[in-house]
Amino acid sequence: xxxxxxxxxxxxxxxxxxxxxxxxxxxxxxxxxxxxxxxxxxxxxxxxxxxxxxxxxxxxxxxxxxxxxxxxxxxxxxxxxxxxxxxxxxxxxxxxxxxxxxxxxxxxxxxx
Numbered sequence: 001x002x003x004x005x006x007x008x009x010x011x012x013x014x015x016x017x018x019x020x021x022x023x024x025x026x027x028x029x030x031x032x033x034x035x036x037x038x039x040x041x042x043x044x045x046x047x048x049x050x051x052x053x054x055x056x057x058x059x060x061x062x063x064x065x066x067x068x069x070x071x072x073x074x075x076x077x078x079x080x081x082x083x084x085x086x087x088x089x090x091x092x093x094x095x096x097x098x099x100x101x102x103x104x105x106x107x108x109x110x111x112x
Contacts, residue, residue, distance in 0.1 A: 010088040022085065023049045028097055029081050035101050036077050040070050069108065076107040 009017045011028035024033040024046050033046055047055060052074075060070035080103045087093045 010085045020049050023078065023081065024052065025049075031097050032081060032100050032104070033077055035097075036073050036104055039101075039105065040066070040073050042070075069112070072108045072111050073104065076104040080104050080107070 007016050009015045009021060009026055011026050013027050015021055015026065022029060024030045025048070030046050037044070037046075046052070056070060056074050060067045060074065080100050084095055084100055087095070
């Protein structure tokens with residue numbers, strides 16, 4: 001049935017996979033998120049998951065263009081990291097982090 005029998009991070013960093021780890025404490029997902037933040041002109045340390053959600057909910061509120069971009073970028077990053085995680089687990093297909101970033105950028109620009 002494609003059941004995953006390991007709690008190891010699908011991004012092969014050697015850590016145990018948890019929500020906190022997957023978003024964005026894993027070196028792979030942190031690299032993706034850091035690049036996405038840079039594309040949004042945001043330079044700051046990556047925060048633990050709950051703090052990232054809180055930061056986004058307070059700094060992406062409203063209808064300003066850059067707030068819309070931030071919301072889209074956050075959602076697309078989460079989506080593509082989760083899809084890539086599942087692709088790795090169930091299909092044994094590994095995309096480089098640059099491809100995940102490209103997919104995020106494509107989705108954000110498509111929505112705009």
